């Protein structure tokens with residue numbers, strides 16, 4: 518039996534064909550062809566108006582927050598359960614990430630905690646749709662409107678997720694996506710800034726071009742210090758192929774989740790990624806959270822998966838517990854979750870037999886605790 522990796526991109530003939538064409542022909546007059554096509558195709562998929570391809574989601578977040586005016590002394594509110602990439606751009610701008618607790622079922626930031634954390638320094642609310650799960654966008658957008666604070670969506674993990682029929686990443690002031698090799702679609706490394714706000718789009722476009730205003734007749738004339746977070750035309754060629762296949766890529770993620778859910782959510786003390794009635798979950802990463810009463814720990818889970826030659830990924834540590842932040846915050850849910858949760862392998866090409874091996878490990882761990 519071979520090792521089951523937790524993630525691996527789905528790339529094939531189409532990606533290879535476009536990449537080869539970009540290498541051979543995508544220069545000179547055609548140097549932006551795949552980039553433009555990729556931006557339009559991705560924006561169209563989301564139902565957003567404007568898109569700017571970037572070298573990473575981190576870069577898209579950095580430029581988008583800069584364009585919103587986030588700066589020294591400001592605060593940006595986000596869930597304490599998150600990967601550092603969501604918080605790092607806040608610190609690049611000299612602002613402070615404010616970590617609030619998450620909801621026990623969606624693992625995404627709790628709107629009531631967001632409301633309680635708002636003060637005159639609050640410059641933005643960062644809604645991260647964790648593992649494909651949707652933040653409560655109704656509540657967050659209402660809070661944003663009430664206080665005049667933009668809601669940003671980090672939708673890196675939410676390709677294919679929808680809130681009331683609208684794509685995650687298209688609801689807030691702007692959305693940021695990642696096409697890192699572990700994500701639902703990939704360009705190797707890469708990201709996208711997405712918005713339907715024309716003025717914000719134009720600010721980020723200028724920022725993304727080292728501060729040069731598009732269409733400025735004076736050559737090599739920056740108006741201010743900008744950024745360089747561009748995607749290459751070569752990566753965009755792979756992205757164009759992935760956009761053509763996006764419904765297939767999302768459908769496969771959802772099918773993998775359903776297969777796990779049928780076998781695992783019927784077991785005692787086991788919860789997985791939720792999908793509220795008015796939402797669709799893209800299920801980037803199927804995740805199992807065990808009830809405290811099961812006595813199951815992260816360490817036992819990792820050992821069991823390792824023994825079965827299967828990659829399992831730990832649930833995100835609370836950001837406030839990391840050494841560079843190390844602030845005291847009262848977020849009991851964010852601290853309780855990672856100790857009894859695990860991310861399951863979910864790459865597109867995995868077989869039913871692979872999934873059965875993963876399911877057997879979860880069942881064994883429960884059996885070992887006398888719960889089955």
Ligand SMILES: *Cc1c(COP(=O)(O)O)cnc(C)c1O
Pocket residue numbers: 572573574575576600602603645671672673674694695696697707708
């Ligand atoms: C992957 C990820 C990022 C970072 O994406 P990069 O393209 O590697 O910068 C940011 N936020 C979330 C939620 C992610 O999952």
